[in-house]
Amino acid sequence: MTATDIRASSATLDRSAVTKPRNMGQIIRWLLLFIGGVLMVMPIAYMISTSLKWPHEVYNVNLIPQEPTIENYTYVLEDGRFYWWFVNSIIIATITTISNLLFDSLVGYTLCKFRFPGRQIVFIAILSTLMIPTEMLVIPWYLMSQSLGWLDSYWGIMFPGLMTAFGTFLMKQFFESVPDDFIEAARIDGLNELQIWWTVALPLVKPALAALAIFVFLGNWTAFLWPLIVTNSVEMYTIPVGLSGFGDEADVAWELIMTGAAISTIPTLVVFLIFQRFIIRGVVMAGLKG
Amino acid sequence: MANLSLRTLTKAYAQTEVLHGINLDVADGEFIVFVGPSGCGKSTTLRMIAGLEEVTSGEVVIGDRVVNHLEPKERDIAMVFQNYAIYPHMSVKKNIAFGLRSSRMSRPDKEARIAEVAGILDMTHLLDRKPAQLSGGQRQRVAIGRAMVRDPAVFLFDEPLSNLDAQLRTQMRLEIKKLHQRVGNTIVFVTHDQVEAMTMADRIVIMKDGHIQQVGTPSEVYHSPANTFVAQFIGAPSMNMLPGTLNGGGVRLASGQSVGTIHTSTTSRPILLGVRPDDLTLQGSGPTVVTGHVAVREPLGAETLIYVTTEAGEVIAKADGRSPPDVGAHVTLSADPANVHVFDADSGSVLT
Structure with a gap:
């Protein structure tokens, strides 16, 4: 064996030693990503698939409907109730979102940029509400709604979420990154x-x-x-509450529920598509801020 | 007429006093520079003038009004910050126009004023750009433009050149000085860089530990320092300080070396003999100050700094750039008595 051969064979050995673990690692990574992708996509695929099935085929697990139909969509969209639920959800989600953007940022800004006695205590008090589970709060909320006459109304549904501790915390952390010089320059x-x-x-x-x-x-x-707790009349239901009412005790109309769910994902997709470039940057920045 | 006056101005945070009764009168149209090391109180003083810090006691007077209790916007001042503080979401034009938001000027007048300022600062072609598309120097000009547009009684600059590289800093220094000559407003400029202070100021205020050490023209603070702090803070390299004793007008250094008659005082006392590197000569006609051996040379082109090891300690002198003494060479350094400063060893104050 010549020196050149030895060098060539050792180079081959080295390359295989280096590339093999990387390939294995890549395979495992791709496999995990594939499994993760399947786990995330399958419920959505089944939702769309079920919405295109006839009732007798709903419990058949095949992904492709044997006799695809858009009858469920026609039924749900022609049903006046779904229209109301959709409008209710849009109104509630929109007003709550605007309210949170305004008030969470206002409180977050105040807690971040102003020095006043008790500032830290107020912040801790707001944060500590994050530790109380919703299940514990619904009874006081209900009693409050009842005493204010807000049962079965938009106010009743919206008031607990018009401001959130999470939003206040998030905004305060982001305002920390705004240099005080900007604020002082504006004051001048x-x-x-x-x-x-x-x-x-x-x-x-x-x-x-x-x-x-x-x-x-x-x-x-x-x-x-x-x-679900605060509304009584069908006209005040939101989409999740309304969809759960499709069918009766003996028979749950899964194909209609899935059809309603499929339609209801459209606004969330629109919101996400509009804001996704911001949310990705936002999450990265939140990570950096710790 | 004084355009800005500080009268026994003090600032305390809780029980800690950081500014101890500052008194200063700034004339209309004067360019005054506060200089000193970090923590000396120069930025605090500026922020108190701006109304961004509360005054603990004393008075800030702008024009003929005591402005202690006025909001920053009511003080007729404009400020340029160290990190520019130009709004990244607004164009250059909107940033400049921002200074006119609360003005009662008509829209065409505002447009004309913005165009005028942009013209003065050579930014007309940049008006539609966002700050992210500008260089550091251009951003600084936008910040200055936003301050200028309001034509305030007093401009405040808080270390505005510290974020720029050396070349740009020199250029901006010149631009600000030209701008002052053109617009003629009073400027209070804070810096920790004594070269900036020397090159730009009509008068320099040197601060240390919340006290004013000396107020004077660049020439005064350089050639007639009030104390050892000013003597060593102003000028690069620093003034040499040699411990010794004043006796009958002559000085005997701690090393035993005797320096000729350089002071009129005949009172015997411990002193520090101060002499600037540029005032020491290798073959001068003045009295010999020290002798020693060259330890290190630092060629600067036109001149060479030589570090001379003497019995009195290390002394820095300037030698000719073309034929400096060799390392290890024995040198005799002399100085004109008029350029030698004598400071009291205990208080650090100059002996007159």
Whole structure:
């Protein structure tokens, strides 16, 4: 064996030693990603598949319907109730989102940029509400709604979520990244504190606002427990509450529920597609802020 | 007429006093520079003038009004910050126009004013750009433009050049000085860089530990320092300080070396003999100050800094750039008595 051969064979050995673990690692990574992808996509695929099936085929697990039909969509869209639920959900999710964007950012900004006695205590008090589960809060909420005459109304459904501790915390953390010099420069330029918040500070935390908008909109769009408790009339139901009522004790109309669910994902997709570039940046920034 | 006056101005955070009764009068149209090491109180003083910090006691007077209790926007001032503080979501034009938001000017007048300022700062072609599309120097000009557009009684600059590289800093220094000559407003400029202070100021205020050490023209603070702190803070390299004793007008250094008659005082006392590197000559006609051996040479082109090891300690001198003494060479350093400073060893104050 010549020196050249030895060098060539050792080079081959080295390359195989280096590339083999990398290939294996890549295979495992791709496999895990594939499994993760399947786990995420399958429920959506089954939702769409079931919405295209006749009732007698619903319990058949095949993904492709044997006799595809859009009859369920026609039924759900022609059913006046679904229209009301859809409108209710849109109104509630939109107002709650706007309210959160305004008030969470206002409180977050105040807690971040103003020094006043008790500031830390107020912040801790707001944060500590994150530790109380919704199940514990629904009874006080219900009693409060009842005493204010808000049962079975938009106010009743919306009031617990008009401001959130999570949103306040998120916005406060983002405002930390806004240099005080901007605020002081605006003060010298003659703006009052509310104008500074609106004109200078808010535009600088747009990614956080977009992320919060998506979180709040999705949260309220899919909320089930509280709307179920506070509403009585079918006209005041939101989509999740209304869909759960499709069918009766003896027979759950899964094909209609899945059809309603499929339609109801459209607004969330629209919201996400509009704000996704902000949310991705927002999550990265939130990670950096710790 | 004083355009800005500080009267026994103090600032305390809780029980800690950081500014101890500052008194200063700034004339209309004067360019005054506060300089000092970090933590000396220069930025705090500026922020108190701006109204961004509360005054603990004393008065800030702008024009003929005591402005202690006025909001920043009511003080007729404009400020340029260290990190520019130009709004990244607004165009250059909107940033400049921002300074006019609370003005009662008509829209065409505002447009004309913005165009005028942009013209002065050579930014007309940049008006539609966002700050992210600008260089550091251009951003600084936008910040200055936003301050200029309001034509305030007093401009405040808080270390505006510290974020720029050396070349740009020199360029901006010149631009700000030209701008001052053109617009003629009063400027209060804070920096920790004594070269900036020397090159730009009409008068320099040197601060340390919340006290003013000396107020004077660049020439005064350089050639007639009030104390050892000013003597060593102003000028690079620093003034040499040699411990010794004043006796009958002559000085005997701690090393035993005797320096000729350089002071009129005949009172015997411990002193520090101060002499700037540029005032020491290798073959001068003045009295010999010290002798020693060249330890290190630092060629700077036109001149060479030589570090001379003497019995009195290390002394820095300037030698000719073309034929400096070799390392290890024995040198005799002399100085004109008029350029030698004598400071009290205990208080650090200059002996006059």
